[in-house]
Amino acid sequence: MNEGKRGRAVRYLLVILVMFFIIAPFYWIYSSSLKVSTEIVAQSPTLFPESITFGHYANLLSSSDYPIYLTNSAIVSFATMVITVVLSTSAAYGLYRLPFPGRKTIYRLILLAYIFPGSLLLIPLYVMLSRLNLLDTQLALVIINVTFAAPFSVWLLKAFFASIPFELEEAASLDGASWLQTLLLVVLPLASPGVASVAIFAFITSWTEYMFASVLIISDANRTLPVGLAGIIGQYVIDWGLLLAGAGATTLPIILLFVLIGRFFVNGLLEGGVKA
């Protein structure tokens, strides 16, 4: 009993220790972004800002097109999310619920696409998209992000589709439900935790993607947040206040989103990837 209590105390301590390790850098960045410039680079760092200033964020808004980057990121990520969900759910339904010849080959192809190193496609996809006159468009980014998010999504959905009893579909069919009704009213609702995690996964992948966006986007008006942030990093004079505000503002929306709906993603990932 005593041993168990001590064991539990140690476990909580470990959870908190790891949590501290993970949160401390975030705390440091956000608290520093609220300090005046001299305090940011002071030799004896202050744990709390001596006086809170939003000057760096105001500077970010006036010296860069942050609102435009934010809008672009939101548009690209949302479109990526919707298309990835539609494509991967339909592929998953075909692969995991319908027996057809060639099923195994296609499944293997999707797994191969998942482990294929995406960055190695940078050059050919750049050439292809420039031939299609899609350079410097948001559509190009959506195409790329869907291509990279979909294979993992199909794999993630496996456990959710596989866990739905086939008897349910048979029963619905006997009750006179059409096949489409069965799909939309029986199968999809039961797989919805999986669909939710795929949606969040696709959104995050798209939100944080930098490499392709950096070569496919040329004009300032089409930049996504990471590319905009790279523009600030690349400036000659390092303004740490501006940089920290930029990094903080790039990260804040996704953290807020994740605090609200992250548990669906984490649970879905665990159900689909590891447990089932």
Place this chain on the structure above:
Amino acid sequence: MLMSSHASKTAWWLPEIPKSALMRRRMLWAYVFVSAPIFALLVFLLGPILFSGWVSLHRWDMLSPVSDMPWRGLSNYSYLLTKDPVFLKSLGNTFLFAIGGVGANTVLGLGFALLLNSRIRGRTIWRVLYFMPVITAPLALAVMFSFIFNRNYGVVNNVITAFGLPRQPFLSGPSQALMTLVFIAIYQYVGYYIVIFLAGLQGIPQDYYDAAQVDGAGKWQEFRFITLPLLRPVMLFVVVTNTIGALQVFDLVFATTGGAPANSSMTVVLHMYNTAFKFSRMGRASAMAFILFAIIMLITIAQVRLLRDRTYQD
């Protein structure tokens, strides 16, 4: 038998479908569902891969038409492997980065998961918090750690000097840059792997441990003969995906050191990116991509062979 039934639930394999009359009637629809994703896969993955292989056998600046590319045979490959010291250096750095990052994340992830393996209050909250670095854009992480590890006013150096120790260059030091990047990679993923391993551990039925205890097995034996074998599929997932990702590291390096100082943190994908988009040598950059692809393929196959669950194969 018991073992394999558990393992079969956790896998990369395709689930079976009962061959009832109803399912057979719907069979043709499968092609409708699968066709769009397969089309996308062929157009945006397979096509580009083949094209890239073709380009790697030529010299191309991307401005001249594809039909006019001068043929170079395998000379791009031989140049990279014998005459490009930066490429060889970047290959070495990439291996070190992957070995350090994957090794540390696997050991730390599994270690912490073992220590935490029981029902803990507020699971949802800390799981989500552990994921924070994973969902943060690598570029933002790069800014964060360039600041934290800054030589002159980074908080780490301020703490170090407060203890009377000398300032460390970290990202700006030739002997420390790569190790600092490994540290950032650990920070980025360790919470994620703890959560993954924990889920794997909680999927192992308690009965096995109970039975082992009846037979008088010690903690180490339980770990060695129950936990490790049953965690194999999870281990495979962690090691394979982490390695593939680590060998392609780009964003983080690009935005912190840019490969400097003196190429001490140059990685293969960053070198490829520069070769292609700074110096317009598409042929050589494509050859780099293929060399890296071959390496990743070989390593992945080796890892799957070593770690796959031998009690269940298709």
